[in-house]
Amino acid sequence: MLPPVFRFAPSPNGYLHLGHAYSAVLNDHMAREAGGCFLLRLEDIDMARCRPEYTQGIFDDLKWLGLSWEQPVRRQSEHFSDYAVALEQLSDMGLIYASFLTRKQIEAAAAAESWPRDPLGISRYPGTERGLNQAIAAVRIARGEDYCLRLNMEKALDRVERVPGWTETGSGVEQQIAADPAAWGDVILARKETPTSYHLSVTVDDALQGVTHVVRGLDLYHATSIHRLLQVLLGLPEPIYHHHRLIGDQNGPKLSKSAGSSRLCDMREHGVTPNMVRKELGFDPIRAG
Numbered sequence: 001m002l003p004p005v006f007r008f009a010p011s012p013n014g015y016l017h018l019g020h021a022y023s024a025v026l027n028d029h030m031a032r033e034a035g036g037c038f039l040l041r042l043e044d045i046d047m048a049r050c051r052p053e054y055t056q057g058i059f060d061d062l063k064w065l066g067l068s069w070e071q072p073v074r075r076q077s078e079h080f081s082d083y084a085v086a087l088e089q090l091s092d093m094g095l096i097y098a099s100f101l102t103r104k105q106i107e108a109a110a111a112a113e114s115w116p117r118d119p120l121g122i123s124r125y126p127g128t129e130r131g132l133n134q135a136i137a138a139v140r141i142a143r144g145e146d147y148c149l150r151l152n153m154e155k156a157l158d159r160v161e162r163v164p165g166w167t168e169t170g171s172g173v174e175q176q177i178a179a180d181p182a183a184w185g186d187v188i189l190a191r192k193e194t195p196t197s198y199h200l201s202v203t204v205d206d207a208l209q210g211v212t213h214v215v216r217g218l219d220l221y222h223a224t225s226i227h228r229l230l231q232v233l234l235g236l237p238e239p240i241y242h243h244h245r246l247i248g249d250q251n252g253p254k255l256s257k258s259a260g261s262s263r264l265c266d267m268r269e270h271g272v273t274p275n276m277v278r279k280e281l282g283f284d285p286i287r288a289g
């Protein structure tokens with residue numbers, strides 16, 4: 001049997017803070033316990049917000065915490081063609097359509113109190129462009145209009161035999177969770193400026209990298225519904241999910257308070273050691289060798 005594969009997948013659009021440290025060290029810890037490997041993936045599809053100094057910061061901070069990872073590190077910005085293949089597959093199934101409404105227009109359409117919101121509290125897209133003639137859409141795209149590509153959620157759900165759930169171990173015991181992708185409405189899978197989205201690239205990469213255990217923060221718990229649906233539509237394997245507690249800035253750990261910041265680089269400057277961080281987050285000190 002192949003060894004289990006874990007991954008830490010930060011976006012280099014800022015410096016790592018204590019919450020990232022928890023996620024990374026937990027992934028490493030679980031990988032060691034399971035005799036598996038630990039990968040680092042840079043989720044840098046939003047090239048306008050990602051910067052080389054943040055990428056370097058990720059390497060420096062993780063090394064400082066005593067972690068090491070398999071090579072090569074996958075950088076999503078170098079793999080747009082992989083996401084295009086997946087998008088094409090979904091498009092061939094008739095599940096993708098172009099949408100031109102701006103966020104403002106969606107908010108205006110969704111002004112009613114009772115308008116449904118997605119799990120992040122954002123007004124759900126009203127679906128008004130689902131029937132848009134795609135030849136006309138192609139002309140508008142060619143003219144340079146801003147657009148995004150959305151998943152037709154209703155059609156996507158019709159295509160799968162049943163809504164897929166997932167195996168969750170975040171509470172300490174293994175549970176079967178019922179997914180609810182419909183709660184998100186017609187999610188965006190690509191944009192004019194960025195030819196993929198977080199949901200699409202994370203799903204494709206976890207499969208391409210053979211990730212068996214997705215260990216990440218509870219803030220991404222509900223997004224798992226979308227990832228599971230995409231996995232089933234694209235015929236990709238199902239990892240086990242472990243959504244861990246979030247380390248907040250408020251009422252948060254003592255170390256960030258004394259350093260005045262929860263950024264690892266700031267703590268380092270204030271004399272905090274990696275073992276102090278690990279101890280505060282509930283982990284053993286760095287192992288030698």
Ligand code: GLU
Pocket residue numbers: 008009010011043202215216217220
């Ligand atoms: N890149 C995402 C983030 O930094 C994490 C993605 C994931 O673990 O699935 O929040």
